[in-house]
Amino acid sequence: MPQPACTRFLRWALPRLGKRWTGFRPVQQQVCRCLVDRLTTLDLRSFDAYRDYLREHPDEWETVDACSRITISRFYRGAPVFDRLRADELPRLMARAHGTLRCWSAGAASGEEAYTLVLLWHQAVQPGDGTQRLRILATDAQTHMLGRAATAVYEGGSLKELPAPLVRLAFDRAAGPDGLCYSLKPRFRAPVQLALHDVRTPPPTQPFHLICCRYVLMYFDAEVRRHCLAHLTDRLLPGGVLVLGTRDLEPPPDLPLLPINRALRLYRRE
Numbered sequence: 001m002p003q004p005a006c007t008r009f010l011r012w013a014l015p016r017l018g019k020r021w022t023g024f025r026p027v028q029q030q031v032c033r034c035l036v037d038r039l040t041t042l043d044l045r046s047f048d049a050y051r052d053y054l055r056e057h058p059d060e061w062e063t064v065d066a067c068s069r070i071t072i073s074r075f076y077r078g079a080p081v082f083d084r085l086r087a088d089e090l091p092r093l094m095a096r097a098h099g100t101l102r103c104w105s106a107g108a109a110s111g112e113e114a115y116t117l118v119l120l121w122h123q124a125v126q127p128g129d130g131t132q133r134l135r136i137l138a139t140d141a142q143t144h145m146l147g148r149a150a151t152a153v154y155e156g157g158s159l160k161e162l163p164a165p166l167v168r169l170a171f172d173r174a175a176g177p178d179g180l181c182y183s184l185k186p187r188f189r190a191p192v193q194l195a196l197h198d199v200r201t202p203p204p205t206q207p208f209h210l211i212c213c214r215y216v217l218m219y220f221d222a223e224v225r226r227h228c229l230a231h232l233t234d235r236l237l238p239g240g241v242l243v244l245g246t247r248d249l250e251p252p253p254d255l256p257l258l259p260i261n262r263a264l265r266l267y268r269r270e
């Protein structure tokens with residue numbers, strides 16, 4: 001099926017899901033592959049036929065929504081922000097946490113971001129210091145991503161930004177179907193709790209010291225983004241830190257967030 005037909009379809013369909021076409025332009029091939037598979041399953045010959053199908057079967061919009069979730073992730077993705085968290089923000093937050101530091105990775109993919117926080121924690125806290133605890137809630141809208149996060153086995157490409165000493169510390173090498181794999185040691189998985197959650201729905205009730213929501217909201221339109229950011233900000237403790245992706249748009253100025261570093265998309269709750 002020709003790509004221009006899929007592009008036309010996406011420009012029509014994405015705004016109906018509260019998503020912005022421009023966010024998808026560089027990754028449209030991934031979305032189109034998923035949609036073309038779906039058309040094949042439904043035995044439809046064109047995207048025009050698929051539009052008619054959507055009009056007759058409104059539940060099908062859930063499939064379009066699912067196909068337009070981009071799942072690229074890596075450990076230590078965008079190193080400068082993690083360096084900054086390890087050096088400054090985690091120690092500061094820990095000093096205020098009175099025992100347990102609570103973090104939320106929203107749109108956690110296969111757990112790479114949440115497990116990176118665990119590794120930072122092990123670097124930033126004195127080894128053997130039993131007085132501080134770390135709890136991370138890692139949520140995603142896709143069960144199969146959470147399944148991968150639970151398995152915590154990764155291909156080498158997922159670790160390419162992670163400093164080599166951390167790879168050696170935290171992973172066991174294992175043979176996978178496509179070559180060498182890296183299995184995260186159980187003690188580094190332990191602080192992470194996985195749960196299904198859509199960022200567009202009400203957030204978990206507990207407050208957090210640190211929330212990461214990176215490369216998730218950039219795909220939504222301004223209204224949905226604002227709604228989600230208001231929820232995330234609301235769940236941050238005063239002085240807590242919000243981390244967006246460097247390609248995410250900046251939060252609206254009326255939310256109670258002060259930039260720590262705009263370029264890194266790092267904000268502190270007032």
Ligand SMILES: C[S@@+](CC[C@H](N)C(=O)[O-])C[C@H]1O[C@@H](n2cnc3c(N)ncnc32)[C@H](O)[C@@H]1O
Nearest residue numbers: 069070071072073107109140141198199214215
């Ligand atoms: C591009 S990945 C980013 C993963 C990770 N935050 C990172 O920066 O490496 C986006 C993730 O957000 C998830 N996602 C997309 N829409 C979502 C939604 N409405 N609610 C929760 N997660 C969502 C996708 O399933 C995917 O795993």
